[in-house]
Amino acid sequence: MLIFEVENTGIDTGKLASLAAFLAGRADDTNAKKQFSATAFVELAKNLGVDVTADVNNSNAPNFIGNLIAQPPLSDVLEPYEPATGIIKFKGNTDVAPTMPVDKAEEIVSQNAKAAMKRSMNK
Numbered sequence: 001m002l003i004f005e006v007e008n009t010g011i012d013t014g015k016l017a018s019l020a021a022f023l024a025g026r027a028d029d030t031n032a033k034k035q036f037s038a039t040a041f042v043e044l045a046k047n048l049g050v051d052v053t054a055d056v057n058n059s060n061a062p063n064f065i066g067n068l069i070a071q072p073p074l075s076d077v078l079e080p081y082e083p084a085t086g087i088i089k090f091k092g093n094t095d096v097a098p099t100m101p102v103d104k105a106e107e108i109v110s111q112n113a114k115a116a117m118k119r120s121m122n123k
Contacts, residue, residue, distance in 0.1 A: 011063055015048050017073040024077070024090055034090040038065055038081065041088055056083045 019041070027034045038054035042065060045052045054065045061067070066081040068074055069088070079089040 011052065011068065012050050013068060013071070013073055015050050016045055016052070016068060017077065019044055019048060020074065020077050020090070027090075034092070035087050038083075038086050038088050041065065054083070054086070059083065 023036055023041075023044075024034055026032075027036075042052050042054045052063050052065050052068060053061060058064055059066060065088070066083060069078045069081045077091060079091055081088055
């Protein structure tokens with residue numbers, strides 16, 4: 001057996017981490033949510049030559065995406081995978097609840113605009 005064969009018997013989590021970093025960059029570039037479907041991630045990983053699965057019936061397999069995300073280096077950048085959603089999210093990708101209703105925000109902006117207009121008229 002060659003050293004190359006021994007080295008490549010495992011799953012290349014480095015390639016998966018690079019893929020995740022690439023997808024995060026694309027999300028930043030397009031101002032999209034930092035999340036993607038598990039199916040898309042698996043297909044992209046397979047195109048890179050990494051054998052992974054998102055099949056819930058195979059959730060105990062070492063190549064199940066949920067098991068891989070639970071370990072470094074993927075656990076450093078991705079939230080734990082929830083198979084019921086089928087979505088993989090990046091860490092820090094949390095929905096922020098608005099702190100005030102939209103009507104209140106519009107009222108404040110309107111008041112500030114009126115005050116600014118008055119100040120500019122008095123110059």
